[in-house]
């Protein structure tokens with residue numbers, strides 16, 4: 235087994251899984267029906283992508299591992315998702331700001347992965363990019379709508395961007411497994427993705443009449459399994475049923 | 485019992501409908517990538533429309549059932565991801581049936597980059613055929629649809645979006 239490839243596959247899978255799980259919390263709580271449906275659709279896309287990636291990770295792990303065992307029977311320290319994906323949803327502005335910052339990163343990441351040297355990751359990426367492009371457009375449009383909206387929506391989305399900014403740094407700082415995958419042309423060079431991300435984010439924030447935060451101190455740890463206090467709760471909810479009733483069937 | 489060969493397998497598959505849009509068959513959707521037969525054994529390769537499409541498991545089960553009923557002893561269903569499914573693979577007949585059903589058919593050409601920069605596509609109202617329509621939401625009742633409203637007849641409708 236290639237340990238770096240396994241870790242990197244889990245990084246991609248866990249970002250999609252945790253983000254999808256978190257976003258699903260909006261189901262039945264959206265401000266209007268159309269947006270409720272939009273968020274649950276996006277959540278479904280992420281869960282679908284995480285399934286494909288976890289199936290691939292399970293093959294590498296072996297020993298009877300499955301997509302389900304990886305999703306439901308790993309502990310917090312074994313999840314490799316970025317911290318931004320596990321943060322709570324808070325209000326509409328915060329949720330969309332979180333997605334905008336992540337989706338833009340995700341779009342450029344998958345754009346590279348479409349030509350990854352790993353055939354399976356390449357195939358998954360070619361499928362997923364079409365969905366991710368829709369996600370990125372959706373969240374960017376909402377940032378513009380809220381930023382260039384009322385005084386209150388402007389303030390809320392500006393506060394959200396300011397608060398979330400410190401979670402964007404770790405997107406572009408590779409861990410040792412990602413680094414090895416970058417060398418093997420399986421993964422993008424994350425430091426280089428930053429330029430593309432900065433450019434797109436600045437462009438959207440400007441149209442939205444929002445101020446881009448100053449570079450500052452950045453949180454990190456997700457890629458190595460060190461998570462925020464929110465992660466335990468999300469896993470408790472997601473894993474409760476299969477852990478309590480391991481033989482339960484749908 | 486009918487003859488079992490590639491042709492009869494294809495005919496059987498043409499009868500399997502999409503569980504969410506029952507006017508369309510899976511052949512109309514263009515998700516069947518390959519069919520192989522040998523004796524009483526058949527293998528069907530399909531590709532998902534969307535990665536999270538909840539209909540895929542049902543479609544797989546429906547394919548199995550249909551082929552078993554047609555007399556095949558062993559049915560294998562395989563899934564491939566690459567090349568990824570695109571709305572371009574939807575048949576002309578499928579597009580017509582969609583519109584008659586009240587869902588605007590996907591416009592030609594894949595979206596990809598165009599949608600990232602938000603350029604609007606022209607979508608025709610399936611009811612009055614007006615092109616004066618507006619998008620209400622990028623995401624509709626299933627992953628493959630967006631929600632539109634006609635400005636001429638005011639009817640809200642689903643648009644099968646391009647991917």
Ligand SMILES: [Zn+2]
Pocket residue numbers: 609610611612613614634635636637638639
């Ligand atoms: Zn109309």
